[in-house]
Amino acid sequence: MALRDAWHRQQLLDWLRQMQLSGPAQGEGGLNAHQPPQGAGQAEVVDRTLRLLKAFARAQQDSQQRLQDMLAAIQASPNGVVLLDAMGRIEWCNQTAAQHLGLDGTRDLRQYVANLIRDPNFSAYAAGADFGTDVLVAGRASTPSRPVRLSLQLHPYGQGRRLLLSRDVTLIEQAEAMRRDFVANVSHEMRTPLTVLAGFVETLQTLDLSPQEVRRYLDLMATQSERMQTLVSDLLTLSRLEGSPLPGMGDSVSVQMLMAQCELDARALSSYMGRVEHQMQFELQGPAELLGAASELQSAFSNLVSNAVRYTPAPGRVSASWRLLPDGGGEFSVQDSGPGIAPEHLPRLTERFYRVDRSRSRDSGGTGLGLAIVKHVVQRHGAVLKIESDVGRGSRFAIVLPASRVKPLAVSAHTAPADGDTLLTTA
Numbered sequence: 326m327a328l329r330d331a332w333h334r335q336q337l338l339d340w341l342r343q344m345q346l347s348g349p350a351q352g353e354g355g356l357n358a359h360q361p362p363q364g365a366g367q368a369e370v371v372d373r374t375l376r377l378l379k380a381f382a383r384a385q386q387d388s389q390q391r392l393q394d395m396l397a398a399i400q401a402s403p404n405g406v407v408l409l410d411a412m413g414r415i416e417w418c419n420q421t422a423a424q425h426l427g428l429d430g431t432r433d434l435r436q437y438v439a440n441l442i443r444d445p446n447f448s449a450y451a452a453g454a455d456f457g458t459d460v461l462v463a464g465r466a467s468t469p470s471r472p473v474r475l476s477l478q479l480h481p482y483g484q485g486r487r488l489l490l491s492r493d494v495t496l497i498e499q500a501e502a503m504r505r506d507f508v509a510n511v512s513h514e515m516r517t518p519l520t521v522l523a524g525f526v527e528t529l530q531t532l533d534l535s536p537q538e539v540r541r542y543l544d545l546m547a548t549q550s551e552r553m554q555t556l557v558s559d560l561l562t563l564s565r566l567e568g569s570p571l572p573g574m575g576d577s578v579s580v581q582m583l584m585a586q587c588e589l590d591a592r593a594l595s596s597y598m599g600r601v602e603h604q605m606q607f608e609l610q611g612p613a614e615l616l617g618a619a620s621e622l623q624s625a626f627s628n629l630v631s632n633a634v635r636y637t638p639a640p641g642r643v644s645a646s647w648r649l650l651p652d653g654g655g656e657f658s659v660q661d662s663g664p665g666i667a668p669e670h671l672p673r674l675t676e677r678f679y680r681v682d683r684s685r686s687r688d689s690g691g692t693g694l695g696l697a698i699v700k701h702v703v704q705r706h707g708a709v710l711k712i713e714s715d716v717g718r719g720s721r722f723a724i725v726l727p728a729s730r731v732k733p734l735a736v737s738a739h740t741a742p743a744d745g746d747t748l749l750t751t752a
């Protein structure tokens with residue numbers, strides 16, 4: 326009898342030792358297989374049992390912690406994640422999915438996802454069997470003025486379960502739409518002068534024209550090819566602005582030089598446009614060096630001045646001025662007495678190819694890209710473009726440069742001919 330008790334005790338101890346060696350996780354599955362033998366040295370049995378229970382508790386805590394870490398990682402994902410059971414009911418969802426799809430992580434548990442996402446595209450997709458691609462739906466926060474587009478994709482896993490991933494693709498969709506619009510716009514802008522040119526070429530080839538007529542046709546052809554050249558040149562300027570590194574502080578250009586060039590261009594443009602010229606005024610208050618890319622700044626300043634001349638019927642007024650601001654920055658502004666721009670157009674003026682009056686823009690040699698170029702240059706120099714306009718009274722465009730880009734210069738006799746710090750020229 327005593328021998329049998331000792332044998333049982335030994336068996337129990339062996340079993341407990343084996344459980345500690347193999348670890349509680351494996352031991353758990355083997356509990357039934359390793360039935361503890363009866364009878365053993367009581368103290369050691371109690372001691373080992375307690376240690377085993379502690380190890381079990383620790384292992385359970387570890388795996389709880391791992392689960393929490395995993396859920397926290399999924400919570401941190403920028404994508405929405407919904408776990409669905411084999412019946413398509415929600416088992417869990419992260420906050421992003423809740424926000425994308427308008428779900429409540431507690432209230433909607435065990436609800437059928439198909440009842441909560443009512444978009445017909447998603448219903449058809451979820452009912453099918455092909456989850457190789459995603460499906461696009463409107464996000465819960467979508468409004469006509471602020472559309473939100475979501476990409477949803479189901480991924481089968483486990484035993485009939487599915488993982489639903491949601492991704493906000495609004496910006497990607499917008500960029501894609503902009504790219505499509507841009508290509509369509511460029512093609513359209515090129516096609517018009519090309520069609521006209523092709524028509525003239527055919528006329529010259531097939532008709533017997535007088536030298537005067539030939540001359541007139543060639544002039545018209547020259548205008549069209551100039552138009553294409555301007556368009557290509559503006560497109561190249563834009564792509565250079567987008568693709569090149571931001572202008573550093575190492576280069577500089579004097580405002581006086583920029584304004585002198587603007588004035589030359591504006592006067593040439595005004596006399597090219599008609600017999601009557603504009604009244605022009607160029608005013609420099611406080612000479613300064615601007616730190617940045619000279620060619621970009623010239624292009625931005627000239628675009629504003631040439632727009633003022635182009636849209637203001639002669640002998641209207643165009644005044645450009647530069648002044649230093651109290652915070653150390655500077656402002657270049659162009660004011661005209663032209664037709665003005667209705668308020669609803671103002672936010673869109675710097676979009677590529679956006680024009681208030683298409684034919685007026687084309688007739689005056691516009692490409693619809695001028696203000697888009699200005700906006701890019703302004704942003705690249707940390708500046709701001711301000712537009713104010715009154716229909717029937719005129720417009721004011723201003724580029725406000727930050728103090729970091731403006732280096733005031735000592736006033737010289739050359740820059741201040743009249744009153745000490747002002748250069749003023751009028752037509």
Ligand code: ADP
Pocket residue numbers: 632633636637661663664665666674675679680681682686687690691692693694695696697720
């Ligand atoms: P465009 O080559 O057509 O002039 P811009 O990008 O320079 O293109 O300007 C966009 C549109 O803004 C123009 O088509 C015109 O309708 C409007 N606009 C720009 N400047 C003026 C201005 N000074 N006065 C009135 N309208 C202007």
